[in-house]
Amino acid sequence: MHSAVLPVYARQDLTFVRGKGTTLYDADGRAYLDFLAGIAVVGLGHCHPAPLAAATAQLDRLWHVSNLYWTEPMVELAERLSARAGGARAFFCNSGAEAVEAGLKYARKATGKPSVVALSGSFHGRTLGALSVTGQPGKREAFEPLLPHVQFAEPNEIGSLEAAVSPETGCILLEPIQGEGGVHVLEASFVAAARSLADETGAVLLFDEVQTGVGRTGAFFAHEHVGVRPDALMLAKGLANGLPIGCLLVLDDAPEGFAAGDHASTFGGNPVACAAANAVCGELPDELLAAVTANGLALADGLAALPGIRAVRGAGLMLGAQLDRPAADVVALCAERGLLVGTAGADVLRLTPPLIVTTAEIEQAVGVLEEVLA
Ligand SMILES: *Cc1c(COP(=O)(O)O)cnc(C)c1O
Numbered sequence: 141m142h143s144a145v146l147p148v149y150a151r152q153d154l155t156f157v158r159g160k161g162t163t164l165y166d167a168d169g170r171a172y173l174d175f176l177a178g179i180a181v182v183g184l185g186h187c188h189p190a191p192l193a194a195a196t197a198q199l200d201r202l203w204h205v206s207n208l209y210w211t212e213p214m215v216e217l218a219e220r221l222s223a224r225a226g227g228a229r230a231f232f233c234n235s236g237a238e239a240v241e242a243g244l245k246y247a248r249k250a251t252g253k254p255s256v257v258a259l260s261g262s263f264h265g266r267t268l269g270a271l272s273v274t275g276q277p278g279k280r281e282a283f284e285p286l287l288p289h290v291q292f293a294e295p296n297e298i299g300s301l302e303a304a305v306s307p308e309t310g311c312i313l314l315e316p317i318q319g320e321g322g323v324h325v326l327e328a329s330f331v332a333a334a335r336s337l338a339d340e341t342g343a344v345l346l347f348d349e350v351q352t353g354v355g356r357t358g359a360f361f362a363h364e365h366v367g368v369r370p371d372a373l374m375l376a377k378g379l380a381n382g383l384p385i386g387c388l389l390v391l392d393d394a395p396e397g398f399a400a401g402d403h404a405s406t407f408g409g410n411p412v413a414c415a416a417a418n419a420v421c422g423e424l425p426d427e428l429l430a431a432v433t434a435n436g437l438a439l440a441d442g443l444a445a446l447p448g449i450r451a452v453r454g455a456g457l458m459l460g461a462q463l464d465r466p467a468a469d470v471v472a473l474c475a476e477r478g479l480l481v482g483t484a485g486a487d488v489l490r491l492t493p494p495l496i497v498t499t500a501e502i503e504q505a506v507g508v509l510e511e512v513l514a
Contacts, residue, residue: 150468152475159186162494162501164480172475175505176482180319180351180458180492183378183420188496190423191381191416198415206406213414217387220421221375224360227392232385232409236350236376237265239386242403243374244269244311246390247344250371250397253310255289257301257343262292263320264313264348273313276321295324298333309343316362319351322485323453323460328366335368344395347373350386351458354378355424355495358433358456365455371395378495380417385410424495432456432495435502439491442506448513449489457497461489470512479508 141153156172158165162185164172177183184191198213205211218230231242248254258264260275271280272287280286289308294300295318305312312334318324338345347370352362356378359365363373371394376386386408390397436456443461444452451462463470467483467490474481482490489509493501 152472154475161185161188162497170478172478172480173501173505173508174480175491175493175497176480177492177494178382179377179482179490180356181377182382183355183495184381184423185494185496186382188381188423191383191419194419195383195412195416198412202411204407204410207404207409211409211411211414213411213418214409217409217414217417217421220418221387221389224421225373225389225391226369228389229392231388231390231398231403231405232414233387233405234384234407234410234413235265235386236348236374237267237270237386238405238408239350239374239376239388240264240270240273240348241267242386242388243313243346243348243372244273245403246372246388246397247311247313247346249402250344250395251310251342253308253343255291255306255308256287256311256313257291257293257304257309258313259295259315259318260292261295261318261321261324262313262315262348263318264315265350296327296330298330301330301333301337305337305341305343307341309337309341311344311346312338313346313348315348315350315352316366317352317357317455317458319458319490320484322488323458323490325453325455326366328368331363331366331368335370338371344371344397346370349373350376354420355429355432356456356458356492357454358429358436360424360429362455369393379420380413381420383413383416385413385417428495435497435499438499439493439502439506442502443491443509446506446510446513457491457493457495459491460484461491463487463489470509473512474508477508477511479505481505481509 258273262275264270275292293304353375484490
């Protein structure tokens with residue numbers, strides 16, 4: 141363990157030095173099958189040639205100019221994401237939490253109303269604003285008081301949402317699939333109810349797609365599965381295949397919010413990160429999204445048949461397996477056998493392999509889990 145590093149993470153004592161596709165290598169040259177992908181980040185796999193070439197070429201050309209000027213990769217990425225969203229405008233930052241902060245500020249500016257309704261069990265990041273709308277007491281308690289005017293409704297309970305939303309509500313915030321909070325899928329009827337309530341009260345409907353976005357669930361945006369358009373959404377994790385980036389997308393029919401001077405980020409829209417993100421967007425054709433859906437179903441089926449797994453939740457390659465034992469123990473035993481998986485809460489195993497994972501690799505991972513859970 142390394143005493144020069146602040147102990148905010150319960151890290152596994154593994155040091156990785158190299159990665160290729162779905163495989164990571166530690167300092168001793170040992171190979172690991174990576175079914176976490178840096179927590180749903182490295183969607184195209186480690187060192188994928190397309191973002192690698194794009195980022196490398198950009199590193200040779202231009203690193204940074206600030207947002208006092210345009211750069212080509214940033215404008216191209218905004219145009220690509222706008223087209224994907226059916227018309228939108230982008231603000232770029234450097235992480236998921238920053239994207240959430242931008243979304244909260246946008247909603248407040250657009251509505252003039254500070255109240256936010258978020259969901260129990262949600263996760264929106266660790267900065268004070270994002271933590272204020274994160275519905276997990278254990279992550280919040282040591283840092284209270286947080287932002288006022290935040291209420292939490294129960295996921296998939298329309299009555300609870302109706303009770304929480306009022307004419308004072310400026311923002312309804314939800315993850316189409318709760319990730320960190322245990323991989324819980326929101327029902328289409330619940331998301332539609334959130335849309336209606338936002339329309340009735342003049343609130344902004346904000347989707348946190350930091351984890352679900354960029355193909356992770358088998359659609360470019362997870363909200364495509366439920367057919368409900370938000371006013372704005374946040375992306376980050378998978379967008380640049382591992383380079384730091386975050387994005388707030390405000391859809392074209394959403395209320396006006398930001399004007400010059402309202403928000404900023406020195407590094408936001410960094411040309412290298414945006415070049416990588418453009419390459420990622422170019423590598424997500426419909427065939428790959430269909431494969432994500434098919435492979436996700438195969439992985440879910442494989443998991444559901446294993447001992448010790450009580451339920452499998454999620455969509456595409458964002459899966460959570462509800463266990464009958466502590467997830468951290470299973471994660472450690474898998475790592476000993478060369479398989480990397482994660483947790484989403486105390487007894488949920490999280491599987492978010494690269495989107496390019498093969499059927500053979502899925503069988504291999506299920507085989508390791510079968511041994512560990514037996
Ligand atoms: C990971 C995550 C965040 C926070 O992203 P960071 O880059 O860690 O700040 C926010 N929302 C969701 C849904 C996430 O999964």
